Amino acid sequence: MEIADGIQEFIECSKELKSTNSQDKYLQGLFNKIDKAEKVTMRHELMSGIIVNSGQLLLKFGIACVSLVGGALLVKGEIDVITFFAFLMVVSRIYEPMNGSLMNLAALNALSVNVERMNEISDNHEMTGKEKLNNKGCDIVFDHVKFAYDTGEQVLYDVSFTAKQGEVTALVGASGSGKTTVSRLAARFWDTSEGNITVGGMDIKEADPEELLKLYSIVFQDVTLFDNTIMENIRVGKKDATDAEVLEAAKRANVLEFAGNLPEGMNTRIGENGAELSGGERQRISIARAFLKDAPIILLDEATASLDAENETKVQEALSSLISGKTVMVIAHRMRTVAQADKIIVLDKGRVIEEGSPEKLLDKDGAFAHMYKLQTQSGNWQIS
Ligand SMILES: Nc1ncnc2c1ncn2[C@@H]1O[C@H](COP(=O)(O)OP(=O)(O)OP(=O)(O)O)[C@@H](O)[C@H]1O
Ligand SMILES: [Mg+2]
Secondary structure (H helix, E strand, O other), X not given: OHHHHHHHHHHHOHHHHHHOOOHHHHHHHHHHXXXXXXXXXXXXXXXXXXXXXXXXXXXXXXXXXXXXXXXXXHHHOOOOHHHHHHHHHHHHHHHHHHHHHHHHHHHHHHHHHHHHHXXXXXXXXXXXXXXXXXXXXXXXXXXXEEEEOOOOOEEEEEEEEEEOOOOEEEEEEOOOOOHHHHHHHOOOXXXXXXXXXXXXXXXXXXXXXXXXXXXXXXXXXXXXXXXXXXXXXXXXXXXXXXXXXXXXXXXXXXXHHHHOOOOOHHHOEOOHHHOOOOHHHHHHHHHXXXXXXXXXXXXEEOOOOXXXXXXXXXXXXXXXXXXXXXXXXXXXXXXXXHHXXXXXEEEEOOEEEEEXXXXXXXXXXXXXXXXXXXXXXXXXXXXX
C-alpha cells in the first residue's frame, strides 16, 4: 500500500521534486520502504515455506516407512498381504487431507497480513450523526477547541472565535500554525478532541457528515479534478445540474474565457488531475463548482503558488462574486484578501493570539501589524 502510494506520489510530483533537487532524497525514502516491505514479505514466505515443506517431508517419510517396514514384515511372514495393503490404503488416505491442511495453514498465514490491514481500517472510528440538520443560519463558532492528529501531537490548543454569516473571516499565521487544520475541522473532516464547533447553533458532531457537507463549498489548494471534460468537472458541484446551469457557473467563475481557447471548448478533456491546465485555471474550475453548489458556507484556501497577475485578478473577481452574503472562512495568502476581510484571526502555534478587523489590529500594533509591516517592506505577503 505504502509503496504504491509512494510511487504514485513520485510520478505526480516528479516536476516539483526535480525543481527542488529533492528527487534523490525522495527516491532514497522510497527505496527504504521497498527494502522494508521486501524483508517482511521474505520472512513470511520463508516461514510458510519451511512449515509446509517440512510437514510434507514428514508425511512422505511416513508413507515410505510404512511401505518399507510393511514390506519387510511381509517378507518375514509376520503379516499377511491384506493387512499390508490395508495399512498402505490408510496411509495414502491420510496423506491427502493432511497435505490439504498444510496448504490451508499456509494460506491462513498469508491471510493474517490482510486481516491486520483490514483491522486497521475498521478501527478507524466511523463518524455518525443525525441526518436532519437543525442549524439556524450559518455562523460558525469555535468554542475552546483542542485537536490532535492520530500522530498524537497536539496541533490546536484552545481555539475560540466566530465566523459570522455575511462576513469574510481570514485566518492568518505562520506555516504550521494550524490554519488548514482549523478550516477542515469546520467541515468536520475530523472530530475535535475537546471543545465544540457549531454551525448556526448546531453542534457539528451531532450532524451526519454527508448531510453537513451540503452546507459547504470547499475551494482548497489541492483541488481534485478528473480526467474528463471541463463541463463534467464542474458538474461535480451539483450532480443533477443542467448544461445551462453548468455554463452559467463557468461564466461567473471566468472558466468560459480560457475554455473558449481550447480545441473543443467546454468539452475538452483536461488530463489526469487537470494536468493540462494552469494552477489558476484549475482554481477557477473549482470556483465554478462552488458557484454551482451554491452552499451557504465557503471554505477557501488561497493558492500559495504565485499566479500571474492576470490570472490572479480573474480568480479574485470570480471569488468576490461567489462569496457575497455567505459565511466565508479564508486562509489568506494574499495581501488583498487580508485587507478586505471583515475579521482577521491570527493563529500562532495552535492558539488564537489576535482577532479583529484589519484596522483594529493595525492600530493595536501587535503581531498582525508586525506581519503587515514586513509584508509592505518586502512587497510580498510572507506570513503563510
Ligand atoms: N494529516 C496530518 N497528520 C498529522 N499532522 C498533521 C497533519 N496535517 C497537519 N499536521 C500538523 O499540524 C500542524 C498544523 O498544520 P496545518 O496544516 O494546519 O498548518 P497551516 O497553518 O495550514 O500551515 P501552512 O501555512 O504551511 O499550510 C503542523 O505541525 C503539521 O505538521
Ligand atoms: Mg495550510
